[in-house]
Amino acid sequence: MQxxxxxxxxxxxxxxxDVGMCxxxxxxxxxxxxxxxxxxxxxxxxxxxxxxxxxxxxxAHFTFTFFQLHWSxxxxxxxxxxxxTMVKNTCFCITKQQWLDGLQGFWLIxxxxxxLEKLFGITHMxxxxxxxxxxxxxxxxxxxxKDINAIxxxxxxxxxxx
Numbered sequence: 001m002q003x004x005x006x007x008x009x010x011x012x013x014x015x016x017x018d019v020g021m022c023x024x025x026x027x028x029x030x031x032x033x034x035x036x037x038x039x040x041x042x043x044x045x046x047x048x049x050x051x052x053x054x055x056x057x058x059x060a061h062f063t064f065t066f067f068q069l070h071w072s073x074x075x076x077x078x079x080x081x082x083x084x085t086m087v088k089n090t091c092f093c094i095t096k097q098q099w100l101d102g103l104q105g106f107w108l109i110x111x112x113x114x115x116l117e118k119l120f121g122i123t124h125m126x127x128x129x130x131x132x133x134x135x136x137x138x139x140x141x142x143x144x145x146k147d148i149n150a151i152x153x154x155x156x157x158x159x160x161x162x
Contacts, residue, residue: 001035008032034062038083041108052108053091060087122148 008029014022037059041052063083066074074080093111097104122145123138133141152158 001039004028005032005036005039030062030066034059034066037062049094049106049108053094056087056090060084 008025008031010025012021012025014025017025037055041047041055047055060083063075063080067080071077075083090108090111094106097106123141
């Protein structure tokens, strides 16, 4: 994802470049804006909470716009709704923390995933965000998620974000 973001920062001569190359670069820049809005709040530790939420808000608005224009050819319905829910949940968790004790700090990592949710996320990802899998497929996916989780427990350095 970071490679796509880096690629989008390249200066391309749109005047003398061919139309196909210009269209490809515009698509890469749009995808990069979406990816950057999602990644930066979680990997740039120098951002304030307000800046992190602004990035997540941009992500939610970018994906909403592209989803309305292109529907499932942009991303699956389930992935769209899951990502929108993630942003909404983050905002709710921040608001809840401010209401409970506004003097305490809040970090995005606190916005929710517990152990069971992590396994569910792996299962959901392995099932390619298919909410209509049958019982047999679900058992296979849960088994695969447990295997992946066991590997991450033995080798935490392999887990993304660690």
